[in-house]
Amino acid sequence: MSISFDPRNLLASMVGEENGLTQAELEASKAAALTALQGFRQQWEAGKYGFPDLPGNKKLIQEIEATAKKLAGSYDTVCVIGIGGSALGCWAVDCAMRGPHPVQGEHSSKKPRLVILDNVDPDFLNHALESMSPKKTLVVVIAKSGSTAETMGGFLVVREWLTNGIGKKAPSRIIAVTSEGRGDLKVLATKEGYTTFHIPENVGGRFSVLSAVGLVPAALIGVNIKKLCRGAAEMTEAAWSDNLDTNIALSSALHHWLIWTRKKKSIQVAFPYSNFLWGTAFWFRQLWAESLGKAKDRTGAIVHVGQTPVAALGTTDQHSQVQLYMEGPNDKVYSFWVVEKARKQVKIPKAKLGLDGFDYLGGQTMGKLLDAERRATEAALASSGRPNCTFTLERVDEEHLGAFFQMMEFETAFMGELLNIDAFDQEGVELGKKFTYALMGRSGWDEFKERFAAYEKKRG
Ligand code: PA5
Numbered sequence: 001m002s003i004s005f006d007p008r009n010l011l012a013s014m015v016g017e018e019n020g021l022t023q024a025e026l027e028a029s030k031a032a033a034l035t036a037l038q039g040f041r042q043q044w045e046a047g048k049y050g051f052p053d054l055p056g057n058k059k060l061i062q063e064i065e066a067t068a069k070k071l072a073g074s075y076d077t078v079c080v081i082g083i084g085g086s087a088l089g090c091w092a093v094d095c096a097m098r099g100p101h102p103v104q105g106e107h108s109s110k111k112p113r114l115v116i117l118d119n120v121d122p123d124f125l126n127h128a129l130e131s132m133s134p135k136k137t138l139v140v141v142i143a144k145s146g147s148t149a150e151t152m153g154g155f156l157v158v159r160e161w162l163t164n165g166i167g168k169k170a171p172s173r174i175i176a177v178t179s180e181g182r183g184d185l186k187v188l189a190t191k192e193g194y195t196t197f198h199i200p201e202n203v204g205g206r207f208s209v210l211s212a213v214g215l216v217p218a219a220l221i222g223v224n225i226k227k228l229c230r231g232a233a234e235m236t237e238a239a240w241s242d243n244l245d246t247n248i249a250l251s252s253a254l255h256h257w258l259i260w261t262r263k264k265k266s267i268q269v270a271f272p273y274s275n276f277l278w279g280t281a282f283w284f285r286q287l288w289a290e291s292l293g294k295a296k297d298r299t300g301a302i303v304h305v306g307q308t309p310v311a312a313l314g315t316t317d318q319h320s321q322v323q324l325y326m327e328g329p330n331d332k333v334y335s336f337w338v339v340e341k342a343r344k345q346v347k348i349p350k351a352k353l354g355l356d357g358f359d360y361l362g363g364q365t366m367g368k369l370l371d372a373e374r375r376a377t378e379a380a381l382a383s384s385g386r387p388n389c390t391f392t393l394e395r396v397d398e399e400h401l402g403a404f405f406q407m408m409e410f411e412t413a414f415m416g417e418l419l420n421i422d423a424f425d426q427e428g429v430e431l432g433k434k435f436t437y438a439l440m441g442r443s444g445w446d447e448f449k450e451r452f453a454a455y456e457k458k459r460g
Contacts, residue, residue: 001231001403002394005248007255009382010333010389019265019330019385021258033254034242036417041240049424050202051409052239054210055232055402060197061225064212067175067195068219075138075173076109078220079128080116081154082142082213084290085205086177087118088283089214089405095279096401097223103275109136114221117158120150125157134165138220139174142213144199146183149436155185177212204424206287209405224398231399232406239410249410252389256333256411257418259387260307265333268307269325272337273314273374276396281311281337284408291412291423298420305419315373322377326384334381334388336374341395342367 012020044052080090094114098104107113115128139158143151163170176189180198189196197212208214210232215225239249259265268288270281293306312321314336325332348369350362361369381388393400416423438448 001234001399002392003235003248003400003403003407004392005252006390006392007251008389009378010255010259010387014382015385015387019263019387021255021263025258025262026254029254029258030244032257032418033244033250033414036253036414037240037242037247037250039417040413048202049207049413050200051204051207051210051406051413052236054203054208055229055236055406057211057229060212061215061229064197064215064219064225067216071138071220073109074136075220076107076112076136077132078112078114078138078140078217079132079158080114080118080140080142080217081151081158082116082140082177083118083148083150084286085208086142086144086148086151086213087116088206088279088286089209090114090217091116091118092209092279092283092405093214093218093223093228093401094221096276096396097218097398098221100275100278112138112221114217117154118150120153125154129158129161134162137162137173140177140217140220141174141185142177142216143183143185144179144205144208144213146178146185146187149433149440152185175216177216204426206290207409207424209283210402227398228402231402231404233402234399235403235406235410239406248391249407250414252391252407253411253414253418255389256307257415259333261419263333263387265331265387266307267310267332269310269312269321269332269334270337271312271314271317271334273370274337274339274396275313277337277339277393278311278313280401280404281313283405285309285311287408287412290426290429292415292419292421293428294419294421294423295428296421298422303419303421305421314377315370318373318377322380325386326380330386332386334378334386336378336388336390338371338374338390338392339394339396340392343395 008014010021012022014020043049080087104113115132117125117128139162141151141155159170162173166173171192171194174194176185176194176196177199178185178189178196179201197216199208199211199213203211210229218228219225238247241247244251256268270284272278272281288307288309295302295304297303325334346366348361348364348366351358352362353359378388378390393404412423434445434448435452438445438452
């Protein structure tokens with residue numbers, strides 16, 4: 001497994017002192033990075049945070065594999081109902097391993113597909129249900145809280161659809177992934193006898209891709225979850241090292257922290273040059289936004305900190321976003337994601353048309369063109385004083401994907417320490433959830449019904 005981080009275009013020597021880091025700045029901040037590492041390690045040792053342990057959970061991996069083996073051949077679709085951290089991880093895995101959706105190809109009981117219901121848009125739900133057969137669908141409902149309105153509502157619809165289709169067998173075709181000791185989903189799963197996997201309390205949604213949340217759907221669509229976890233375990237070992245040359249999670253956290261806070265780059269563009277990593281860019285967007293966008297620091301002081309993550313796809317978005325990136329406000333840092341080896345290269349035919357716009361490309365590969373486009377964009381941005389860095393994955397396979405997930409989770413945790421905020425809570429989404437409960441008539445939420453009424457009155 002090989003993942004590297006190249007920060008050279010974050011340096012002042014490349015993008016100027018106003019936008020880039022000097023060696024002196026980096027040297028002076030190394031101690032802060034090591035303090036962040038120790039701070040996070042202490043909390044992990046105290047059992048507060050559990051994502052670093054996930055790749056080592058061999059018992060869980062075996063149990064999930066056994067379940068997948070038992071059910072293999074009996075379905076052609078895995079329908080996941082979940083949202084946020086309970087959906088984005090399995091989408092990222094699906095997109096990376098089976099391909100982005102328009103080019104996934106036919107699905108069958110040998111090559112089951114994933115349908116992720118992570119929204120309650122009625123048109124989306126109806127179309128999804130029409131595309132699936134209840135006899136050939138396995139349902140996986142995922143909610144750590146066991147009560148998220150979108151997931152509970154979506155599940156009720158799918159549960160009825162399944163029961164109408166296959167009657168009493170429905171519970172045997174449902175898998176629940178939820179908390180062990182709380183939530184109404186757990187109560188229902190126990191009552192109706194669903195196969196159930198649990199999410200550890202110390203693993204939050206957006207850090208849960210390597211728990212049953214991501215591993216169950218992954219195993220059911222044929223992804224090798226052992227390899228996924230093997231890559232993540234290798235990265236975990238590297239992430240506990242105090243050697244900044246080998247610990248890319250810590251090194252990248254340090255570079256990004258300085259660029260963000262000292263050079264005022266309040267937006268980070270995750271820029272994969274790989275359609276297969278597009279789902280991972282959306283997974284990263286949630287991880288970075290929800291973990292690092294906070295009102296208060298750990299002392300309780302109001303800080304309103306956050307770096308807005310944006311996903312852009314290379315080369316496609318060169319023709320959509322790069323004009324802004326080159327000439328708009330210099331408030332962004334760009335993280336290019338590169339895949340060194342394509343699964344299969346595409347050679348451009350030598351057409352010899354006598355037309356220069358075609359002929360110079362003949363005989364070269366699409367991989368070379370992709371690489372040239374990305375290097376050209378990096379150089380153009382650097383020449384305009386726009387800091388950028390590059391993560392290179394040798395290939396997109398289970399091991400690299402698992403390692404990349406784990407690298408970004410550690411980077412996020414270290415960033416939380418550097419900013420002195422709690423990267424693991426999400427108070428900011430709670431108020432909206434409470435208003436929704438009140439608007440949908442859930443009992444016990446009268447206070448929020450009144451607050452919402454006051455808001456509407458104020459609006460006039
Ligand atoms: O990262 C998080 O904690 C959130 O994005 C949750 O994953 C999301 O709100 C869904 O929560 P639940 O799994 O309880 O339905």
